[in-house]
Amino acid sequence: MSKKQHTIKDIARLAGVSKGTVDRVLHKRGKVSQKAHDKVKKVLSEIDYQPNPIARNLKRNKLYRICVLMPDWKIDPYWKPAELGIKEAIKEFKPFGVIVDQFLYHPHYVESFTTKSKEILASKPDVILMAPLFQEESISILKECREAKIWAALFNNYINTLNGEIFVGQDLIQSGKVAAGLVDKIVKNDSKIAVVHINKEAHMELKEDGFKSFFKEKNNSSHQILCENFNTEEEEEFDEQVSIFLKKNEDLKAIFITNSKAHRIADLVANIKGFEQMVIIGYDLLDENISYLKQGKIEFLIHQKPKRQAYLSINYFAEHFLFGKDVPSRMLLPIDIITSENVGYYLE
Template identity: 30%
Template structure:
């Protein structure tokens, strides 16, 4: 049973998670509505040595770029490569990028490391419009203080519950389980984050 990211050709019993392309498409709309149509933006990526880009992240980026293309977005998209295990080097990379591209005040990261960027922009006093993924405590802190404008989430606790239930139905009850199970794509802001996990 797969959770969070669907891996093709695995013949899995079931998958629980969002449609990655659609979540990226929605992220494109969220960012587009915060900028001018010709405003330049950044896509941030944290990489590890030897780490390949995850299919889920690639699909999110594809959806994001396609939304902007459909809107005839006229700005430039910069790709900023950061290092997962080298925080000091990242500060240098970000400083250089923002010094060279002072006009860039909006961007996105397609994984849960948005808080690392949010903290950087907060410490710099930079009013940067940043969209990230996943409801983890550091991201919630950044959402509440305004250093992240939106988080896209997918209720991981509910995914986990449904995965265990699918395994039980398949192995114990011998029932047929639906293979692809897309979860809701949740858009969170500081105004609604405190209610997110109520009654789950």
């Protein structure tokens, strides 16, 4: 038989039954005689019938709602690409009944995070997609989602106590190991190396753990590793604290910054004599980071692909609702190493 797109009317004619009978067989509802059922199934097999879930979804006027809870990109520019990924997904899936609503919270204030999360929970969406900066509060939200039977997923930041929730992002421990491997290839043995957290969040500790584990697992490694935390809320205080740390550690050979603020360290290092050969490794393609990368003041950037993370997170659920595809429980994106030579290929 022809491979054309057959309608219910076509199937009914070929099977010699009514359209209502075909509809009941296709959607497994209502009573159908065994004889009629077999006739319809035989025709479906012969024409290799594939249902069109998008058309069915539109016909039923069924809407699916995904709420995204993420930091405000106007406050922290790291999240701007994630915003673009969400906009791309909205444009692609809104015509098919998948609605995406955004709830932006202040990345420095837990109260903002909890307020926005309560708004989402009260609206009872199908999915909460969350970039969790505050671990304890995020765990509480995930618990409420399970109790309310709301599907929960995380992107970008991993939580160690996940209990069946979906995660889209990078393996943060492996990411730290990659950074350590880069440092190890550049600096001499017995060097002093710093792991620096700026505005420390729980997920950064996983990068630190990976960084340290690389050297623990490596034979004949004798680097001295320091760990420091700095906060940018007070601009002058931040600059002073970092400057004091650098002057106390004049023999420091490399710094690994665990988030997108490597440019803040690079800016200070550039103004302190004796650190011209300092190796700086950080994350993310912010304009400031790219500028220092091209100047040779940042050696490497690790690309976390926030746009891709946000888009894929929505895409997986949209394809589940529309096509019945399985949602992967864990989707880990590749860890890309960006240099001044290849950065141009990653810029849109």
